[in-house]
Amino acid sequence: MRRIAILAIALFLLTGLAAPGRAQDVDIFEQDGVRDVQLSINGRDLAQLRATASENTYYPADFEYRGIKVRNVGIRSRGLGSRNATKLGLRVDFNRYTTGKLFAGHKALVLDNLWQDGSLVRERIAMALYERLGVPTPREVFVRVFINGDYEGLYTITEELDSQFLTRIGNDDGVLFEYKYVGVWHGEDLGSDSGAYVPLFEARTHEKQAQQTLYAPLRDLFTASSDASGEAWRARVESLVDLHQLLAYLAVETFTADNDGLLGAWGMNNFYVHRGADGTQHQIVPWDKDQSFGDVDAGIFLRVEENVLIRQALSFPDLRAYYLEKLQKCAEIAAGDGWLAAQVEASAALVDAAAAQDARKQFGEATRAETLSALHAFAVDRPSRVLAQIEAARATQ
Known part of the structure; x- marks a missing residue:
């Protein structure tokens, strides 16, 4: 012993x-x-x-x-x-x-x-x-x-x-990419060379695999999303990306009025993509969400038309209905028992002393108080405003 x-x-x-x-x-x-x-x-x-x-x-x-x-x-x-x-x-x-x-x-x-x-x-x-x-x-x-x-x-x-993250979410040995912002891009087809996607998507697993193996499925996704429309488009694209997961992700980003995400004001930004080891279908993972909770009146279809993949996906009535359903779920979670407002209050109280003592933070205490007040108002008001937009959108279907 x-x-x-x-x-x-x-x-x-x-x-x-x-x-x-x-x-x-x-x-x-x-x-x-x-x-x-x-x-x-x-x-x-x-x-x-x-x-x-x-x-x-x-x-x-x-x-x-x-x-x-x-x-x-x-x-x-x-x-x-x-x-x-x-x-x-x-x-x-x-x-x-x-x-x-x-x-x-x-x-x-x-x-x-x-x-x-x-x-x-x-x-x-x-x-x-x-x-x-x-x-x-x-x-x-x-x-x-x-x-x-x-x-x-x-x-x-x-x-x-x-x-390790992929193992935790049950996607052992999958491929993971970090989207790297290099300029305004809305998912347009970049051509037949898979190498065109290398600067945009940094491989975070399986980095030593051949470029064609890693990036050809991504190239195929954005080529397919820019090509044709209708059922042929959907069959091809849905084999390459989980459209329901994509729209669930987008619903949260939209509800939180994130100005710097998948439908950001400066093009796509701040997300990861993972692909299962046994297939070609991709999913989206959120990252760097410090620009969330912006304009409380932000539209639920804001900048949808700019993004090739999202625009086409939402042209299908069932996918549009699914997106609205997930948006409604976000609003219901946020409003239920004041959950989102309670999150703001609890987080602010938890970090208050550490934040007040943080002399290196970019913004001072007056700004922190103002921002927290605006964040709390967003938490209270956003659910009803989103629900009103959902109701109006469903009335036009």
Whole structure:
């Protein structure tokens, strides 16, 4: 027994975990208060990380959360519009320097700096609604982040969308892509070369597969969605994308008046695509929803005509009816027992102290109060306004 104990301790020392038998038992996403993440990094490396925040260079660090320390992880700056040197958005890669190292079953986690959201709670609430509607959704939990003992601010730990995520949602060994915004695009056919889709869809699993294997089904999807119409269109497109799942996703995005999503004001943005290992059919996963809960009067068909795939899908009466049904479900969930308003109130109360002490956040306390007030008003008023639009849309069918 003594020899086994010694071997166990040696194994955990080699893998960089501070204590045996604990890390895999940690529930990262249990929100029992706002807990602390402690990062320790060489001072010169931290200065360089801030100075080159636009780059993806990794630096060694120690990570500690819920009493578990993981030594020698890799951290780097992350984000697009949220990337900055003042309040670092970070990716934590447990596997960077020691192959096979995990923390509670995760190779990596995202520390989202909540930079673009004056309320600091929008994304977490939006993701809760996606989850309630049955859309595969990354998990999140509010935390306070400290770097070398200094308070960096209020963050969320966000589940990395990778092979572990696919396993959790029952799509083991599937293919996962992150949509990368490179300019305005509404899903138009980019031609016969599957390579045209490589800059737009970054493979996050099976990265070493041949380009044709990875990207030909995506090319086929957007070629088919731009080609012809009617039942021939539907048969071909429905073999390549789960249209019902797509419209359920879109219903949440529409209800939350997300200005920077699949039907964003600047083209498509902020989503992942996954494809089952045993087929060609794609599904959509939400990501980066800090622009949700915008215009309370946003139309339920806003920008539908701009997107090739969505425009064609909603031309089918049964799919249009399904979309309206899911929109209605969103409104009913939000209004039922004041669920959405209660989410706003509870989240704001939960993070209040940590947010008030966050001196690195982009927007001050006055803006946070104003944004939370507007968010609460949205939660109260949006359901009835969406239901009224649904009623008018059904009257025209």
